[in-house]
Amino acid sequence: MRVLAAALALTVMLPAATRGATAATAVVDLGGSRAYVRSDPGLALCGITLFVRAGLERQGANQNGLAALVAESVLRQRTSTGVPITDAVSALGGSLSYAVAAQYVRFYLEGPADSIDGLAALVSHAVAAPVFDTATLTAARAALGARIADDERDPRQVGMEMLRESHYLGGAGMPALGTTSSLAAFAPADVQAFFAGWYGRGDAFVTVVGRTGPASSTASAALIAALPAGAAAHAAAVSTRPYGTQPKRLVTRRDVFAPFVVIGFAAPSLGDPDFPAALVMRTLLAEVLERPSATTTPLLLRAGGTVYGYDTTPSQLTLWINGGMIDPTAGISAIDAVLKRAAAQPLTAAVVTRFKERARGEWALENLSLDERSWEIGNAVAQGLDADAAAQVDAAIAGVTPADLQRVAERYFQRFDVALVLPRAGPGG
Amino acid sequence: MKKAALAAAFLVAVLAAPAGARSAQPPLLPAASIGSTQGVTPAGMMYSVTPDPAQPAAAVALWYRAPASGFGAVPAAGLSRVAALTVAASTPITGTPLARLAQELGARLTIEAFPDSVSITVLVSPEHAARIVRAMTADYFAPVTDAAGLALAQHDAAEDGLYRSYDAPDAVEDAVESVLFNSGPFHDGTIALPKAVAALTLDDVRAFAERAFRPANAVLVLTGNVTAATVAEAATRDGALSSAEPLVHQTVAVPGSPSQRTSSVAATGLGWAGPAIDDEVAATSLDFIADALFSPQAGSVQRSLGSLDAKVSGTYVTYHDPGLFVVTISGPDAQAALPIVRHAIAQAAVPMNPASFAAARAAFAFRLLSDMETPEQLADTFGWYAVEGNLAYAPAGDRYFHVAAGLTPQVVARAAARFLGPAPAIVTLVPARAPSPAKQS
Numbered sequence: 001m002r003v004l005a006a007a008l009a010l011t012v013m014l015p016a017a018t019r020g021a022t023a024a025t026a027v028v029d030l031g032g033s034r035a036y037v038r039s040d041p042g043l044a045l046c047g048i049t050l051f052v053r054a055g056l057e058r059q060g061a062n063q064n065g066l067a068a069l070v071a072e073s074v075l076r077q078r079t080s081t082g083v084p085i086t087d088a089v090s091a092l093g094g095s096l097s098y099a100v101a102a103q104y105v106r107f108y109l110e111g112p113a114d115s116i117d118g119l120a121a122l123v124s125h126a127v128a129a130p131v132f133d134t135a136t137l138t139a140a141r142a143a144l145g146a147r148i149a150d151d152e153r154d155p156r157q158v159g160m161e162m163l164r165e166s167h168y169l170g171g172a173g174m175p176a177l178g179t180t181s182s183l184a185a186f187a188p189a190d191v192q193a194f195f196a197g198w199y200g201r202g203d204a205f206v207t208v209v210g211r212t213g214p215a216s217s218t219a220s221a222a223l224i225a226a227l228p229a230g231a232a233a234h235a236a237a238v239s240t241r242p243y244g245t246q247p248k249r250l251v252t253r254r255d256v257f258a259p260f261v262v263i264g265f266a267a268p269s270l271g272d273p274d275f276p277a278a279l280v281m282r283t284l285l286a287e288v289l290e291r292p293s294a295t296t297t298p299l300l301l302r303a304g305g306t307v308y309g310y311d312t313t314p315s316q317l318t319l320w321i322n323g324g325m326i327d328p329t330a331g332i333s334a335i336d337a338v339l340k341r342a343a344a345q346p347l348t349a350a351v352v353t354r355f356k357e358r359a360r361g362e363w364a365l366e367n368l369s370l371d372e373r374s375w376e377i378g379n380a381v382a383q384g385l386d387a388d389a390a391a392q393v394d395a396a397i398a399g400v401t402p403a404d405l406q407r408v409a410e411r412y413f414q415r416f417d418v419a420l421v422l423p424r425a426g427p428g429g
Numbered sequence: 430m431k432k433a434a435l436a437a438a439f440l441v442a443v444l445a446a447p448a449g450a451r452s453a454q455p456p457l458l459p460a461a462s463i464g465s466t467q468g469v470t471p472a473g474m475m476y477s478v479t480p481d482p483a484q485p486a487a488a489v490a491l492w493y494r495a496p497a498s499g500f501g502a503v504p505a506a507g508l509s510r511v512a513a514l515t516v517a518a519s520t521p522i523t524g525t526p527l528a529r530l531a532q533e534l535g536a537r538l539t540i541e542a543f544p545d546s547v548s549i550t551v552l553v554s555p556e557h558a559a560r561i562v563r564a565m566t567a568d569y570f571a572p573v574t575d576a577a578g579l580a581l582a583q584h585d586a587a588e589d590g591l592y593r594s595y596d597a598p599d600a601v602e603d604a605v606e607s608v609l610f611n612s613g614p615f616h617d618g619t620i621a622l623p624k625a626v627a628a629l630t631l632d633d634v635r636a637f638a639e640r641a642f643r644p645a646n647a648v649l650v651l652t653g654n655v656t657a658a659t660v661a662e663a664a665t666r667d668g669a670l671s672s673a674e675p676l677v678h679q680t681v682a683v684p685g686s687p688s689q690r691t692s693s694v695a696a697t698g699l700g701w702a703g704p705a706i707d708d709e710v711a712a713t714s715l716d717f718i719a720d721a722l723f724s725p726q727a728g729s730v731q732r733s734l735g736s737l738d739a740k741v742s743g744t745y746v747t748y749h750d751p752g753l754f755v756v757t758i759s760g761p762d763a764q765a766a767l768p769i770v771r772h773a774i775a776q777a778a779v780p781m782n783p784a785s786f787a788a789a790r791a792a793f794a795f796r797l798l799s800d801m802e803t804p805e806q807l808a809d810t811f812g813w814y815a816v817e818g819n820l821a822y823a824p825a826g827d828r829y830f831h832v833a834a835g836l837t838p839q840v841v842a843r844a845a846a847r848f849l850g851p852a853p854a855i856v857t858l859v860p861a862r863a864p865s866p867a868k869q870s
Contacts, residue, residue, distance in 0.1 A: 039483065040484065043798075090727055090795075091788035091791060093792055293581065295540050357533060361534045361553065364554030365485075370802050373485070
């Protein structure tokens with residue numbers, strides 16, 4: 001990573017680290033916390049993500065959905081004049097959203113570069129002293145309930161959630177948004193306690209992308225400073241349940257038109273030396289399920305695809321098959337044959353070269369929007385990596401050898417679990 | 430603005446300032462500080478390059494002025510899409526179809542057909558942008574079409590047509606245009622169902638490709654992590670016709686009584702003819718109104734729906750002449766939502782209070798900018814405005830910002846009264862009834 005002469009007032013630059021292939025992220029000290037700044041002056045907007053170590057992993061045994069409820073409630077705070085914070089941000093020409101992951105929750109603020117400080121001031125107000133009263137929680141539960149219902153309609157999402165619950169232990173394995181019944185059980189005091197316990201400034205950092213300048217500097221500092229002082233008593237850590245020699249078969253029924261099969265594998269995390277080879281393997285697996293097409297097939301019309309959960313360490317890679325477009329049994333058989341073959345002996349150099357080329361191209365398109373680019377930096381930092389770790393992956397893919405692929409196929413892709421999302425039985429069905 | 434999730438940018442400073450928040454009006458800022466280079470090659474190809482070296486990818490796009498249903502007197506539904514797909518899937522003299530090349534490079538190839546234009550876009554890693562420019566221009570400027578490519582194209586186009594026929598806004602736009610315009614590309618529409626697609630022959634596709642995909646009818650758009658020098662990689666073609674296809678003026682029909690059509694989805698559509706693309710103040714005003722009323726979650730109509738189970742979308746499509754303002758209402762409570770929509774449209778002719786206007790304009794500007802973050806989105810913007818005949822007005826540049834900055838509540842209200850005041854074309858889409866169990870037996 002390269003340290004740029006970022007125009008952050010009253011800040012101290014940190015020493016340079018490794019330089020990324022194309023990215024160049026500056027690290028700026030915000031009085032103990034850090035801002036990771038990757039500027040794109042070609043855009044008019046600035047995106048700032050506040051990463052807080054208050055993700056799913058922080059949830060206790062009876063706290064399913066609490067991380068999401070707290071984050072949603074923060075977003076539902078009101079300004080000093082009583083306007084919902086998201087409306088106030090929108091009225092000033094910006095947007096505010098959040099997402100909950102296993103190891104962090106992130107709040108993403110986007111707006112015009114020269115007024116992002118004004119937007120951040122509104123968000124800071126919400127983060128500094130959130131009110132978790134009954135009305136706020138009721139609204140937050142309703143919003144989460146709608147999102148849960150949306151996710152329930154997506155069979156891929158349902159299958160991936162089942163496999164996540166099966167693979168990850170503790171809070172990290174709980175449904176990301178909880179369930180309607182688990183959310184109903186939380187009182188304001190529960191929400192307040194979670195916020196007080198995990199929303200510490202000492203664990204937080206921000207990433208800044210797009211057009212940057214004095215306003216983004218002010219905004220970054222304000223967002224961090226708004227959080228309560230202190231850090232969590234212990235670092236976030238995620239543990240997993242190893243896959244067995246025989247695949248676990250998880251079955252559910254939903255209102256879907258066709259059966260979906262979702263297969264989950266343990267996978268190397270972003271910082272793992274095997275990560276680049278696993279990306280090549282991802283490309284290879286995806287191609288097995290592709291049909292010839294005159295264009296890149298839109299997601300909705302694909303027979304299958306993959307989702308690499310490298311937002312968590314250890315990671316999980318899932319592969320889904322749309323039973324309405326391809327015979328699930330045939331799809332699984334084809335995948336199984338490819339994996340066994342890849343593990344048994346090295347693929348030819350020509351084949352590996354072809355898939356490496358494609359994997360490198362796909363990696364370049366992995367994170368394009370400001371939100372994604374901001375996440376990319378923060379996700380690496382949250383996992384203890386260089387802020388430009390993702391940018392260094394391209395060169396690493398180029399160095400993958402047939403032996404690397406064979407090792408990864410053998411180590412990670414021979415054991416898996418399977419989730420089946422089946423249509424509900426109709427009358428007489 | 431361009432249809433769907435388009436783009437634009439503008440008065441960052443002005444829009445960011447709520448009433449009274451800042452004492453002086455800051456200077457206007459464009460969407461991007463990195464400039465665009467535009468011109469015409471000796472072969473007659475128009476180009477637009479907007480480099481941004483901080484972007485992780487590059488977009489390479491070819492846009493053509495070409496009717497969706499072909500140049501012939503008898504419309505051939507889906508022809509532009511099938512022709513563009515066929516070229517991408519056929520084996521050119523270089524040996525590798527564009528579709529396969531994109532796949533091998535991990536790139537994303539998309540082909541979109543609009544009533545009067547068609548686009549081919551590849552989103553690719555920067556190191557391969559020049560290679561894609563070479564391949565794409567060579568393939569389209571001297572198009573090779575073969576039976577295998579046509580078969581693949583017909584499969585993809587049929588699937589796309591079927592899918593879009595179930596998408597309420599797409600289905601409504603086609604239906605409204607068929608009612609609002611007497612003839613021509615807008616009347617003919619873009620959704621082609623499998624039967625129509627299957628009827629297209631290799632001869633149809635070849636004839637269309639030869640005429641539509643000439644260099645002189647092309648606009649090459651490069652955005653993202655590219656350099657201006659990449660334009661030089663474009664192929665040429667000797668002997669091709671040297672002029673672009675003319676811009677088509679559409680004739681608006683006098684709206685009659687509401688009409689009803691059989692469709693795959695249930696929905697109601699309202700459509701008004703808007704200003705020509707050269708009437709920039711009016712066109713920008715209608716962009717603003719569409720955003721203020723119908724923006725997902727934030728639009729005033731969306732908020733007025735309350736607990737109604739209805740989906741409402743609205744957009745202004747900046748065609749050459751005239752544009753189209755179209756609203757789609759669907760869902761179980763669509764009938765209850767219709768008066769809310771009509772009332773909101775009527776109210777648009779009343780000037781907003783200054784504070785509300787400032788907030789709405791700030792939100793409008795942000796959403797425009799937010800829709801232009803990626804190279805692909807930016808390429809769509811430039812390509813659209815180029816084929817519609819006013820590239821300088823593309824919302825990625827200064828001009829659109831200045832026009833938008835000059836909007837006032839009164840200006841917007843006047844545009845609403847003029848263009849949305851007349852009775853709209855109203856179309857109700859009714860799903861075809863499935864045969865009853867008794868008839869099935």
